[in-house]
Amino acid sequence: MPNKRSLSLFIADTDLHVLANQAVRQCLASMHFDEVLIFSDLPEAFEGLPVIPTPKIRSIEAYNDIAVRGLAQHLRTDFVLTVQYDGFILDSKEFSPHFYHYDYIGAPWPGQDEHNDVGNGGFSWRSRRLVQAAAALTPPGPIDVEDLLICQRLRPELEAQGMRFAPRAVASHFSVEFPAVPYPTFGFHGLFWLPQVYRNAPDFLVDHLSDRIIQSRSGFLLPALEQLAPASAERLKARVQRLAA
Structure with missing residues:
Protein backbone atom coordinates (compact mmCIF):
# COMPACT_ATOMS: atom_id res chain seq x y z
CA MET A 1 0.00 0.00 0.00
CA PRO A 2 1.32 3.48 -0.84
CA ASN A 3 2.28 5.59 2.12
CA LYS A 4 -0.45 8.10 1.43
CA ARG A 5 -3.99 7.63 0.13
CA SER A 6 -6.29 10.64 0.28
CA LEU A 7 -9.61 10.23 2.03
CA SER A 8 -12.86 12.22 2.14
CA LEU A 9 -15.76 12.26 4.58
CA PHE A 10 -19.24 12.47 3.02
CA ILE A 11 -22.67 13.11 4.52
CA ALA A 12 -25.95 14.38 3.06
CA ASP A 13 -28.58 15.54 5.56
CA THR A 14 -31.26 18.23 5.64
CA ASP A 15 -33.38 16.77 8.45
CA LEU A 16 -31.31 15.83 11.51
CA HIS A 17 -28.78 18.64 11.47
CA VAL A 18 -27.56 18.39 15.07
CA LEU A 19 -27.12 14.61 14.99
CA ALA A 20 -25.54 14.76 11.53
CA ASN A 21 -23.07 17.33 12.86
CA GLN A 22 -22.31 15.04 15.80
CA ALA A 23 -21.58 12.18 13.39
CA VAL A 24 -19.23 14.39 11.39
CA ARG A 25 -17.43 15.69 14.49
CA GLN A 26 -17.00 12.16 15.85
CA CYS A 27 -15.36 11.09 12.60
CA LEU A 28 -13.13 14.15 12.38
CA ALA A 29 -11.99 13.58 15.96
CA SER A 30 -11.21 9.94 15.17
CA MET A 31 -8.96 10.24 12.12
CA HIS A 32 -7.64 12.56 9.43
CA PHE A 33 -9.67 13.42 6.33
CA ASP A 34 -8.28 15.35 3.39
CA GLU A 35 -11.70 16.60 2.30
CA VAL A 36 -15.11 17.00 3.93
CA LEU A 37 -18.19 16.84 1.71
CA ILE A 38 -21.31 17.96 3.58
CA PHE A 39 -24.50 18.32 1.54
CA SER A 40 -27.01 20.32 3.62
CA ASP A 41 -29.54 23.14 3.56
CA LEU A 42 -28.27 24.62 6.84
CA PRO A 43 -24.57 25.57 6.70
CA GLU A 44 -24.66 27.09 10.20
CA ALA A 45 -25.36 23.64 11.64
CA PHE A 46 -21.83 22.63 10.63
CA GLU A 47 -19.94 25.67 11.88
CA GLY A 48 -16.41 25.93 10.55
CA LEU A 49 -16.87 23.23 7.93
CA PRO A 50 -17.51 23.59 4.20
CA VAL A 51 -21.09 22.85 3.14
CA ILE A 52 -22.42 22.19 -0.35
CA PRO A 53 -25.81 23.98 -0.45
CA THR A 54 -28.57 21.45 -1.01
CA PRO A 55 -32.35 21.78 -1.20
CA LYS A 56 -34.40 19.86 1.34
CA ILE A 57 -34.00 16.13 0.77
CA ARG A 58 -37.66 15.10 0.69
CA SER A 59 -37.39 11.51 -0.51
CA ILE A 60 -35.09 8.51 -0.40
CA GLU A 61 -34.67 8.92 -4.16
CA ALA A 62 -33.32 12.44 -3.65
CA TYR A 63 -30.79 11.19 -1.10
CA ASN A 64 -29.74 8.35 -3.37
CA ASP A 65 -29.20 10.77 -6.25
CA ILE A 66 -26.77 12.77 -4.10
CA ALA A 67 -25.02 9.61 -2.85
CA VAL A 68 -24.44 8.38 -6.39
CA ARG A 69 -24.42 11.30 -8.84
CA GLY A 70 -23.70 14.23 -6.50
CA LEU A 71 -20.80 12.50 -4.77
CA ALA A 72 -19.26 11.60 -8.13
CA GLN A 73 -19.31 15.26 -9.17
CA HIS A 74 -17.56 16.53 -6.04
CA LEU A 75 -15.20 13.78 -4.87
CA ARG A 76 -11.51 14.59 -5.43
CA THR A 77 -9.76 12.10 -3.14
CA ASP A 78 -8.82 8.46 -3.65
CA PHE A 79 -11.39 7.13 -1.18
CA VAL A 80 -14.46 8.34 0.69
CA LEU A 81 -16.12 7.33 3.94
CA THR A 82 -19.90 7.72 3.68
CA VAL A 83 -21.61 8.41 7.02
CA GLN A 84 -25.08 9.29 8.30
CA TYR A 85 -26.54 10.54 11.57
CA ASP A 86 -27.06 6.88 12.51
CA GLY A 87 -23.85 5.49 11.12
CA PHE A 88 -20.31 6.70 11.83
CA ILE A 89 -16.96 5.75 13.35
CA LEU A 90 -17.13 3.91 16.66
CA ASP A 91 -13.51 3.00 17.30
CA SER A 92 -10.67 4.39 15.20
CA LYS A 93 -8.31 1.73 16.62
CA GLU A 94 -10.24 -0.77 14.51
CA PHE A 95 -9.29 1.00 11.29
CA SER A 96 -7.26 -1.28 9.05
CA PRO A 97 -4.97 -0.36 6.15
CA HIS A 98 -6.49 -3.40 4.44
CA PHE A 99 -9.55 -1.23 3.76
CA TYR A 100 -7.51 0.51 1.06
CA HIS A 101 -7.37 -2.76 -0.85
CA TYR A 102 -11.09 -2.58 -1.62
CA ASP A 103 -13.31 -0.33 -3.70
CA TYR A 104 -16.41 -0.92 -1.57
CA ILE A 105 -16.94 -1.99 2.05
CA GLY A 106 -20.19 -1.96 4.00
CA ALA A 107 -21.69 -4.01 6.79
CA PRO A 108 -22.96 -7.43 5.63
CA TRP A 109 -26.66 -7.91 5.03
CA PRO A 110 -28.44 -10.91 6.53
CA GLY A 111 -30.19 -13.33 4.23
CA GLN A 112 -28.14 -12.58 1.12
CA ASP A 113 -26.09 -15.06 -0.86
CA GLU A 114 -22.31 -15.03 -0.78
CA HIS A 115 -22.07 -12.75 -3.81
CA ASN A 116 -24.50 -10.13 -2.52
CA ASP A 117 -23.89 -10.01 1.24
CA VAL A 118 -21.83 -6.77 1.28
CA GLY A 119 -22.82 -4.17 1.98
CA ASN A 120 -24.78 -1.52 3.69
CA GLY A 121 -24.28 2.01 2.35
CA GLY A 122 -25.17 4.09 5.41
CA PHE A 123 -21.63 3.69 6.75
CA SER A 124 -19.47 2.62 3.85
CA TRP A 125 -16.06 2.86 2.25
CA ARG A 126 -15.79 3.60 -1.46
CA SER A 127 -12.97 4.29 -3.87
CA ARG A 128 -13.18 7.25 -6.20
CA ARG A 129 -12.98 4.96 -9.20
CA LEU A 130 -16.00 3.01 -7.96
CA VAL A 131 -17.96 6.21 -7.24
CA GLN A 132 -17.29 7.48 -10.75
CA ALA A 133 -17.98 4.14 -12.42
CA ALA A 134 -21.25 3.64 -10.51
CA ALA A 135 -22.46 7.10 -11.51
CA ALA A 136 -21.60 6.42 -15.15
CA LEU A 137 -23.39 3.04 -15.11
CA THR A 138 -26.51 4.29 -13.35
CA PRO A 139 -29.41 4.66 -15.79
CA PRO A 140 -31.24 8.00 -15.96
CA GLY A 141 -34.09 8.58 -13.57
CA PRO A 142 -34.75 8.07 -9.86
CA ILE A 143 -32.54 5.75 -7.80
CA ASP A 144 -34.50 3.56 -5.40
CA VAL A 145 -31.78 2.24 -3.04
CA GLU A 146 -28.22 3.29 -3.76
CA ASP A 147 -26.40 0.54 -1.88
CA LEU A 148 -28.48 -2.19 -3.50
CA LEU A 149 -27.87 -0.53 -6.86
CA ILE A 150 -24.09 -0.62 -6.38
CA CYS A 151 -23.71 -3.92 -4.54
CA GLN A 152 -26.25 -5.98 -6.45
CA ARG A 153 -27.52 -4.52 -9.72
CA LEU A 154 -24.24 -2.93 -10.86
CA ARG A 155 -21.83 -5.29 -9.11
CA PRO A 156 -21.15 -7.60 -12.10
CA GLU A 157 -20.31 -4.64 -14.32
CA LEU A 158 -18.22 -2.97 -11.63
CA GLU A 159 -16.27 -6.17 -10.97
CA ALA A 160 -15.73 -6.54 -14.71
CA GLN A 161 -14.01 -3.13 -14.53
CA GLY A 162 -11.72 -4.43 -11.76
CA MET A 163 -13.60 -3.17 -8.69
CA ARG A 164 -13.06 -5.18 -5.52
CA PHE A 165 -15.88 -5.65 -3.02
CA ALA A 166 -14.67 -6.58 0.45
CA PRO A 167 -15.30 -10.15 1.59
CA ARG A 168 -17.67 -10.73 4.47
CA ALA A 169 -14.88 -11.11 7.04
CA VAL A 170 -13.44 -7.67 6.22
CA ALA A 171 -16.88 -6.08 6.02
CA SER A 172 -17.81 -7.49 9.43
CA HIS A 173 -14.72 -5.88 10.95
CA PHE A 174 -15.41 -2.60 9.15
CA SER A 175 -18.99 -2.12 10.36
CA VAL A 176 -21.94 -3.67 12.15
CA GLU A 177 -25.58 -3.26 11.24
CA PHE A 178 -27.62 -6.40 11.92
CA PRO A 179 -27.12 -8.82 13.56
CA ALA A 180 -24.77 -7.78 16.37
CA VAL A 181 -21.25 -9.17 16.43
CA PRO A 182 -19.18 -10.22 19.50
CA TYR A 183 -16.15 -8.07 18.63
CA PRO A 184 -15.40 -4.36 18.13
CA THR A 185 -15.89 -2.76 14.73
CA PHE A 186 -14.59 0.39 13.09
CA GLY A 187 -18.10 1.78 12.70
CA PHE A 188 -21.81 1.01 12.71
CA HIS A 189 -25.05 1.78 10.97
CA GLY A 190 -28.59 1.56 12.28
CA LEU A 191 -31.04 3.71 14.20
Whole structure:
Protein backbone atom coordinates (compact mmCIF):
# COMPACT_ATOMS: atom_id res chain seq x y z
CA MET A 1 0.00 0.00 0.00
CA PRO A 2 1.32 3.48 -0.84
CA ASN A 3 2.28 5.59 2.12
CA LYS A 4 -0.45 8.10 1.43
CA ARG A 5 -3.99 7.63 0.13
CA SER A 6 -6.29 10.64 0.28
CA LEU A 7 -9.61 10.23 2.03
CA SER A 8 -12.86 12.22 2.14
CA LEU A 9 -15.76 12.26 4.58
CA PHE A 10 -19.24 12.47 3.02
CA ILE A 11 -22.67 13.11 4.52
CA ALA A 12 -25.95 14.38 3.06
CA ASP A 13 -28.58 15.54 5.56
CA THR A 14 -31.26 18.23 5.64
CA ASP A 15 -33.38 16.77 8.45
CA LEU A 16 -31.31 15.83 11.51
CA HIS A 17 -28.78 18.64 11.47
CA VAL A 18 -27.56 18.39 15.07
CA LEU A 19 -27.12 14.61 14.99
CA ALA A 20 -25.54 14.76 11.53
CA ASN A 21 -23.07 17.33 12.86
CA GLN A 22 -22.31 15.04 15.80
CA ALA A 23 -21.58 12.18 13.39
CA VAL A 24 -19.23 14.39 11.39
CA ARG A 25 -17.43 15.69 14.49
CA GLN A 26 -17.00 12.16 15.85
CA CYS A 27 -15.36 11.09 12.60
CA LEU A 28 -13.13 14.15 12.38
CA ALA A 29 -11.99 13.58 15.96
CA SER A 30 -11.21 9.94 15.17
CA MET A 31 -8.96 10.24 12.12
CA HIS A 32 -7.64 12.56 9.43
CA PHE A 33 -9.67 13.42 6.33
CA ASP A 34 -8.28 15.35 3.39
CA GLU A 35 -11.70 16.60 2.30
CA VAL A 36 -15.11 17.00 3.93
CA LEU A 37 -18.19 16.84 1.71
CA ILE A 38 -21.31 17.96 3.58
CA PHE A 39 -24.50 18.32 1.54
CA SER A 40 -27.01 20.32 3.62
CA ASP A 41 -29.54 23.14 3.56
CA LEU A 42 -28.27 24.62 6.84
CA PRO A 43 -24.57 25.57 6.70
CA GLU A 44 -24.66 27.09 10.20
CA ALA A 45 -25.36 23.64 11.64
CA PHE A 46 -21.83 22.63 10.63
CA GLU A 47 -19.94 25.67 11.88
CA GLY A 48 -16.41 25.93 10.55
CA LEU A 49 -16.87 23.23 7.93
CA PRO A 50 -17.51 23.59 4.20
CA VAL A 51 -21.09 22.85 3.14
CA ILE A 52 -22.42 22.19 -0.35
CA PRO A 53 -25.81 23.98 -0.45
CA THR A 54 -28.57 21.45 -1.01
CA PRO A 55 -32.35 21.78 -1.20
CA LYS A 56 -34.40 19.86 1.34
CA ILE A 57 -34.00 16.13 0.77
CA ARG A 58 -37.66 15.10 0.69
CA SER A 59 -37.39 11.51 -0.51
CA ILE A 60 -35.09 8.51 -0.40
CA GLU A 61 -34.67 8.92 -4.16
CA ALA A 62 -33.32 12.44 -3.65
CA TYR A 63 -30.79 11.19 -1.10
CA ASN A 64 -29.74 8.35 -3.37
CA ASP A 65 -29.20 10.77 -6.25
CA ILE A 66 -26.77 12.77 -4.10
CA ALA A 67 -25.02 9.61 -2.85
CA VAL A 68 -24.44 8.38 -6.39
CA ARG A 69 -24.42 11.30 -8.84
CA GLY A 70 -23.70 14.23 -6.50
CA LEU A 71 -20.80 12.50 -4.77
CA ALA A 72 -19.26 11.60 -8.13
CA GLN A 73 -19.31 15.26 -9.17
CA HIS A 74 -17.56 16.53 -6.04
CA LEU A 75 -15.20 13.78 -4.87
CA ARG A 76 -11.51 14.59 -5.43
CA THR A 77 -9.76 12.10 -3.14
CA ASP A 78 -8.82 8.46 -3.65
CA PHE A 79 -11.39 7.13 -1.18
CA VAL A 80 -14.46 8.34 0.69
CA LEU A 81 -16.12 7.33 3.94
CA THR A 82 -19.90 7.72 3.68
CA VAL A 83 -21.61 8.41 7.02
CA GLN A 84 -25.08 9.29 8.30
CA TYR A 85 -26.54 10.54 11.57
CA ASP A 86 -27.06 6.88 12.51
CA GLY A 87 -23.85 5.49 11.12
CA PHE A 88 -20.31 6.70 11.83
CA ILE A 89 -16.96 5.75 13.35
CA LEU A 90 -17.13 3.91 16.66
CA ASP A 91 -13.51 3.00 17.30
CA SER A 92 -10.67 4.39 15.20
CA LYS A 93 -8.31 1.73 16.62
CA GLU A 94 -10.24 -0.77 14.51
CA PHE A 95 -9.29 1.00 11.29
CA SER A 96 -7.26 -1.28 9.05
CA PRO A 97 -4.97 -0.36 6.15
CA HIS A 98 -6.49 -3.40 4.44
CA PHE A 99 -9.55 -1.23 3.76
CA TYR A 100 -7.51 0.51 1.06
CA HIS A 101 -7.37 -2.76 -0.85
CA TYR A 102 -11.09 -2.58 -1.62
CA ASP A 103 -13.31 -0.33 -3.70
CA TYR A 104 -16.41 -0.92 -1.57
CA ILE A 105 -16.94 -1.99 2.05
CA GLY A 106 -20.19 -1.96 4.00
CA ALA A 107 -21.69 -4.01 6.79
CA PRO A 108 -22.96 -7.43 5.63
CA TRP A 109 -26.66 -7.91 5.03
CA PRO A 110 -28.44 -10.91 6.53
CA GLY A 111 -30.19 -13.33 4.23
CA GLN A 112 -28.14 -12.58 1.12
CA ASP A 113 -26.09 -15.06 -0.86
CA GLU A 114 -22.31 -15.03 -0.78
CA HIS A 115 -22.07 -12.75 -3.81
CA ASN A 116 -24.50 -10.13 -2.52
CA ASP A 117 -23.89 -10.01 1.24
CA VAL A 118 -21.83 -6.77 1.28
CA GLY A 119 -22.82 -4.17 1.98
CA ASN A 120 -24.78 -1.52 3.69
CA GLY A 121 -24.28 2.01 2.35
CA GLY A 122 -25.17 4.09 5.41
CA PHE A 123 -21.63 3.69 6.75
CA SER A 124 -19.47 2.62 3.85
CA TRP A 125 -16.06 2.86 2.25
CA ARG A 126 -15.79 3.60 -1.46
CA SER A 127 -12.97 4.29 -3.87
CA ARG A 128 -13.18 7.25 -6.20
CA ARG A 129 -12.98 4.96 -9.20
CA LEU A 130 -16.00 3.01 -7.96
CA VAL A 131 -17.96 6.21 -7.24
CA GLN A 132 -17.29 7.48 -10.75
CA ALA A 133 -17.98 4.14 -12.42
CA ALA A 134 -21.25 3.64 -10.51
CA ALA A 135 -22.46 7.10 -11.51
CA ALA A 136 -21.60 6.42 -15.15
CA LEU A 137 -23.39 3.04 -15.11
CA THR A 138 -26.51 4.29 -13.35
CA PRO A 139 -29.41 4.66 -15.79
CA PRO A 140 -31.24 8.00 -15.96
CA GLY A 141 -34.09 8.58 -13.57
CA PRO A 142 -34.75 8.07 -9.86
CA ILE A 143 -32.54 5.75 -7.80
CA ASP A 144 -34.50 3.56 -5.40
CA VAL A 145 -31.78 2.24 -3.04
CA GLU A 146 -28.22 3.29 -3.76
CA ASP A 147 -26.40 0.54 -1.88
CA LEU A 148 -28.48 -2.19 -3.50
CA LEU A 149 -27.87 -0.53 -6.86
CA ILE A 150 -24.09 -0.62 -6.38
CA CYS A 151 -23.71 -3.92 -4.54
CA GLN A 152 -26.25 -5.98 -6.45
CA ARG A 153 -27.52 -4.52 -9.72
CA LEU A 154 -24.24 -2.93 -10.86
CA ARG A 155 -21.83 -5.29 -9.11
CA PRO A 156 -21.15 -7.60 -12.10
CA GLU A 157 -20.31 -4.64 -14.32
CA LEU A 158 -18.22 -2.97 -11.63
CA GLU A 159 -16.27 -6.17 -10.97
CA ALA A 160 -15.73 -6.54 -14.71
CA GLN A 161 -14.01 -3.13 -14.53
CA GLY A 162 -11.72 -4.43 -11.76
CA MET A 163 -13.60 -3.17 -8.69
CA ARG A 164 -13.06 -5.18 -5.52
CA PHE A 165 -15.88 -5.65 -3.02
CA ALA A 166 -14.67 -6.58 0.45
CA PRO A 167 -15.30 -10.15 1.59
CA ARG A 168 -17.67 -10.73 4.47
CA ALA A 169 -14.88 -11.11 7.04
CA VAL A 170 -13.44 -7.67 6.22
CA ALA A 171 -16.88 -6.08 6.02
CA SER A 172 -17.81 -7.49 9.43
CA HIS A 173 -14.72 -5.88 10.95
CA PHE A 174 -15.41 -2.60 9.15
CA SER A 175 -18.99 -2.12 10.36
CA VAL A 176 -21.94 -3.67 12.15
CA GLU A 177 -25.58 -3.26 11.24
CA PHE A 178 -27.62 -6.40 11.92
CA PRO A 179 -27.12 -8.82 13.56
CA ALA A 180 -24.77 -7.78 16.37
CA VAL A 181 -21.25 -9.17 16.43
CA PRO A 182 -19.18 -10.22 19.50
CA TYR A 183 -16.15 -8.07 18.63
CA PRO A 184 -15.40 -4.36 18.13
CA THR A 185 -15.89 -2.76 14.73
CA PHE A 186 -14.59 0.39 13.09
CA GLY A 187 -18.10 1.78 12.70
CA PHE A 188 -21.81 1.01 12.71
CA HIS A 189 -25.05 1.78 10.97
CA GLY A 190 -28.59 1.56 12.28
CA LEU A 191 -31.04 3.71 14.20
CA PHE A 192 -31.43 0.92 16.77
CA TRP A 193 -27.76 1.32 17.77
CA LEU A 194 -28.13 5.00 18.71
CA PRO A 195 -29.27 4.47 22.33
CA GLN A 196 -26.07 2.51 22.94
CA VAL A 197 -23.90 5.03 21.09
CA TYR A 198 -25.51 7.93 23.00
CA ARG A 199 -25.70 6.03 26.29
CA ASN A 200 -24.02 8.95 28.11
CA ALA A 201 -26.42 11.52 26.60
CA PRO A 202 -29.74 9.78 25.87
CA ASP A 203 -31.85 12.94 26.36
CA PHE A 204 -29.66 14.76 23.82
CA LEU A 205 -30.46 12.00 21.34
CA VAL A 206 -34.20 12.08 21.97
CA ASP A 207 -34.39 15.88 21.87
CA HIS A 208 -32.62 16.13 18.50
CA LEU A 209 -34.47 13.46 16.58
CA SER A 210 -36.66 15.06 13.92
CA ASP A 211 -40.43 14.83 14.04
CA ARG A 212 -40.28 12.66 10.92
CA ILE A 213 -38.09 10.07 12.65
CA ILE A 214 -40.16 10.22 15.83
CA GLN A 215 -43.37 9.57 13.89
CA SER A 216 -42.06 6.85 11.61
CA ARG A 217 -39.21 5.06 13.39
CA SER A 218 -39.41 5.49 17.14
CA GLY A 219 -40.12 1.79 17.48
CA PHE A 220 -36.55 1.08 16.44
CA LEU A 221 -35.27 3.12 19.39
CA LEU A 222 -37.61 2.27 22.24
CA PRO A 223 -36.47 -1.28 23.14
CA ALA A 224 -32.85 -0.24 23.71
CA LEU A 225 -33.83 3.06 25.35
CA GLU A 226 -36.14 1.30 27.77
CA GLN A 227 -33.27 -0.94 28.81
CA LEU A 228 -30.49 1.65 28.93
CA ALA A 229 -32.27 4.88 29.86
CA PRO A 230 -35.89 4.41 31.03
CA ALA A 231 -36.43 8.13 31.69
CA SER A 232 -35.33 8.97 28.17
CA ALA A 233 -37.63 6.26 26.81
CA GLU A 234 -40.52 8.00 28.56
CA ARG A 235 -39.35 11.28 27.07
CA LEU A 236 -39.46 9.70 23.62
CA LYS A 237 -42.95 8.27 24.24
CA ALA A 238 -44.13 11.74 25.28
CA ARG A 239 -42.88 13.17 21.98
CA VAL A 240 -44.65 10.43 20.07
CA GLN A 241 -47.89 11.21 21.90
CA ARG A 242 -47.60 14.97 21.31
CA LEU A 243 -47.07 14.45 17.59
CA ALA A 244 -50.00 12.03 17.39
CA ALA A 245 -52.38 14.43 19.17
